[in-house]
Amino acid sequence: MLDRLDHALRSRPDRPAVLTASRTGTPRVRARCGELAGLADAYAAALHARGLRPGDTVGVAVRPGPRALALLLALWRLGLRGAVLDPGAGPDVLRARLALARPSLVVADAAAQAVAGWARPLARRARLALPDLAGLGGPVATVGPWLPGCAPSLDLRAPRPAGPAGRGAAVAGDADAVIVFTSGTTSKPRAVVHTRAGLAAGMETVSTLFAQAGEQAGSAGPRHDGRPVLGGTFFVLVPALTRGAPVALPARSPRVLARQLHRLKPADTYLTPPQLRDALRADARFHGRVWTGSAPAGAELLGRVRDAGAERAWGVYALTELFPAAAVEAAEKAAYDGPGDLVGAPLPGVAAKTDEDGQLLLAGPAARHRYLGEEPDPWVRTGDRARLDGTGRIVLEGRTKDMVLRRAENIYPGLYEPSLHVPGVELAVLVGVPAAGAAEAAGDERLVAVVQPRHGAAVPELRASLADPLRRMGSARPDAVLFAEVPLSGRSRKPDRAAAAALAASRLGAAR
Incomplete structure (x- = not known):
């Protein structure tokens, strides 16, 4: 499909490819098809000129958009392996991930590199915080507008290589294509490897x-x-x-x-x-x-x-x-x-x-x-x-891993949470908080439903709507129902169960 995409971009170079929106929602053309194809050509030539060859790893710390897509197309064409580095993961986590992936080169946009001087507030506003990549021992290159304190820009004037390298490397389908970090601690990150196929x-x-x-x-x-x-x-x-x-x-x-x-x-x-x-x-x-x-x-x-x-x-x-x-x-x-x-x-x-x-x-x-x-x-x-x-x-x-242990019974929240999403409920999770007294010593937990009402919903009516779903939960019925905003975390803003459990423990402790 990436080969077909390259053909599609070149077939209609004037067609809009990537759009953004003004404050009024009016669409703006961020890049046209021909511009994307040209940028991918320039990135491929620049990476080849730096001596990168099929199988080498390139760290990618570029925010989603035309530059990131063009860079991934260039990596694909040259048979390079891209390691996706999320600039929002935090410096310590990124150091560990870089140590695991060991990229030959890191390509980052200016905001992701803004680690010093007047550019630091820019990174803060964008919720980005890469470590000082240049201080980690590996080469770094910048794509997009350059800012003070950034690594040198990737040379987009490099001549396009002749022969097979200029048309794309002949790489087998079982070769690595991309590394995506998914979990693991700072000391032991975990990375998913996808092949080209x-x-x-x-x-x-x-x-x-x-x-x-x-x-x-x-x-x-x-x-x-x-x-x-x-x-x-x-x-x-x-x-x-x-x-x-x-x-x-x-x-x-x-x-x-x-x-x-x-x-x-x-x-x-x-x-x-x-x-x-x-x-x-x-x-x-x-x-x-x-x-x-x-x-x-x-x-x-x-x-x-x-x-x-x-x-x-x-x-x-x-x-x-x-x-x-x-x-x-x-x-x-x-x-x-x-x-x-x-x-x-x-x-x-x-x-x-x-x-x-x-x-x-x-x-x-x-x-x-x-x-x-x-x-x-x-x-x-x-x-x-x-x-x-x-x-x-x-x-x-x-x-x-979300299992709650209550009175020697294993309760899996995901089995029951869908029933809590009645009309008027924005989000709801079931979490375990330490029980009191002897039960706490035995490792038992209290099961608490943290329910976030939709804007404008009245809590008394929600309590009445939840009565039947709670009754049908049988032995998994929660010990308490707390109406509060459910904490979120991560780039995808999933419910943060640890934070929700801490919130529930705090509120219930105060109530007692």
Whole structure:
């Protein structure tokens, strides 16, 4: 698909490729197809001129946008391995990740490098904080506008190499393509390694998923009417641009995002659940198909998106190790009334099973090849408890590490949390807090529901609406219900269970 993308960019150089939004939501052309192709050529020539060859690792600390996409295309063409360095991870974590990946070169934009002088406030405002890369012993190059204190710019005037190197390296499909860091402590980071074949398979799956959803909605397949796609992830950018649709990067401000949706009327929108909730609070209206993932998305949220104008709303179950794995449409999810969180049938090519502990295992062409420094394993251990229903659909029952122990009973929050999302509830999690007295000494916990009301919802009415779902939880009924804002963390703004547990412990302790 990346080869087809390169051809698509060169075939219509004047077509808009990447859009951004003004404060009024008016679309602005950030890059055209020909500009993207030219930038990828220049990056490839510059990297080749620095002596980088197939198999070498390049650290990428560039924020999502045209430069990041062009750089990844250049790495693909040269057969280089890209190590994605999240500038928001913090200096200590990034030092550990750099030590594990050992890149031959780190390519970063100026804001990600702003570690000293007047540029430091810029990095703070952008919530970026790379360590002083130049002090870690490896070479660093800057892309984009240069700022004082940054490493020298990547030389975009380097001549394009002749012969096979100029057309792209001949690299086998089992060669490494990208390293993505997913978890692990500062002292022991963990990195997912995808091969070129696996990365290509994941993008083909996304393209097929878009096409099949279009057919189910009554269209003839992937849309080629020029309507844009709204989304910022690599797995959205590449399939959309390949089929000729411009991609709009979502605005950060919910109000601007709502205006952006109104003006663009995108054919497909991909936003995380927190972005969807923020947009709904800003009275956004949706158009076309809406997709969401990277954090749990309940039937209630997908239903609100449909009510706000979307033709269809899909929840996508995906992991860093396998993107995407399963998908479920709002109507199917709303019709499910069993315990747990229905995330849909495995997508074509994805195999699913559970181990003896009930943990979900996944495999398929798009699955990661291995973790960096470890042996390959065809099965991805998801860390999710799950079961497969009678039709083979995946029903999640909670993260294995989130288990709460109460009176010798193991309670998995994900099995019960979906039932708490009644109308008027924005977000809800179940967490364990230490029990008091002898129970605490035995390691028992109290189970607490932390419920975040939707803006304008009245707590007394919510208590009444929750009465029946709480009753049906049986022995897993929480010991207390706390109405408060659920803490979020990380770039995808998932519920922070540790912070929610600390909040619950503090509030309940004060109440006692």
